[in-house]
Every structure is written in C-alpha cells, then in structure tokens.
Amino acid sequence: MARVLIVDDSPTEVYKLAAMLEKNGHQVYKADNGADGVALAKKELPDAILMDIVMPGLNGFQATRQLTRDPDTSHIPVIIVTTKDQETDKVWGKRQGARGYLTKPVEEAVLVRALADVLG
Numbered sequence: 001m002a003r004v005l006i007v008d009d010s011p012t013e014v015y016k017l018a019a020m021l022e023k024n025g026h027q028v029y030k031a032d033n034g035a036d037g038v039a040l041a042k043k044e045l046p047d048a049i050l051m052d053i054v055m056p057g058l059n060g061f062q063a064t065r066q067l068t069r070d071p072d073t074s075h076i077p078v079i080i081v082t083t084k085d086q087e088t089d090k091v092w093g094k095r096q097g098a099r100g101y102l103t104k105p106v107e108e109a110v111l112v113r114a115l116a117d118v119l120g
Helices: 011-023 034-044 060-069 087-095 108-119
Strands: 003-007 027-031 048-051 078-082 100-103
Touching (some): 003 011, 048 060, 060 078, 060 087
Parallel strands (some): 003 027, 003 048, 048 078, 078 100
8 A cells, every 4th residue: 555654743643643544554654743754755755644734843834845845755745634724724735735634633534535535
C-alpha cells in the first residue's frame, strides 16, 4: 500500500493515525514538527503526508506551502489533519496546496477514503 508521513506534535494523535494506517496496510513515517516533516518528506518522498497545523516552530500551513512549492516534493499530496475547523482555515489550507482537509478526531473510514482520494 502507500507510504504515509504523519507530521504532528501530539504523540497521542500520531499513535492513533499510525494505528489506523498500519491496520490498513500502509507504511508510516513520523515527524513531530513542521521542519522535521519537510526534511523527512524530502528524504523519503512518501506517497502522501498527513499534516497537523498547530505545531511549534514551522506550523503546518508553512510546512505545506514549502512542500507543495518545492519541485522535489510538489507531487506528494498533503492532507491537513487538525482540530481547526473554521471555513477560513480550510480555505487557507487549500491555498497552501493541501489536497485534503480533515478535522480531528478523524474516523478510520474517513481517513482511509481521503487517502484513497488523493492517491487516485
């Protein structure tokens, strides 16, 4: 299946998302902040990225913008996974290049479907 990078500063969220992905046969990479997420994405070139927004240092919007504007990583679909559920956040996420936007807590079926949608 797919190789998926989870970028989130919450160990609990990373654990939950990783468990859902691994249960569905995906390989998981993990980064706990935006800067490490960008670096790991450039190194591993995953098939998709799940990106939190609120993180110390480089936030998820900034990291998404860097990844989607870099020729080496622009082909990797980013799905924002966050507690921020305002319409303005969703619009801003899309403007940074995100191809999906999910609000926490994410149900497994919703996550799997969103991943399938961006992976084609």
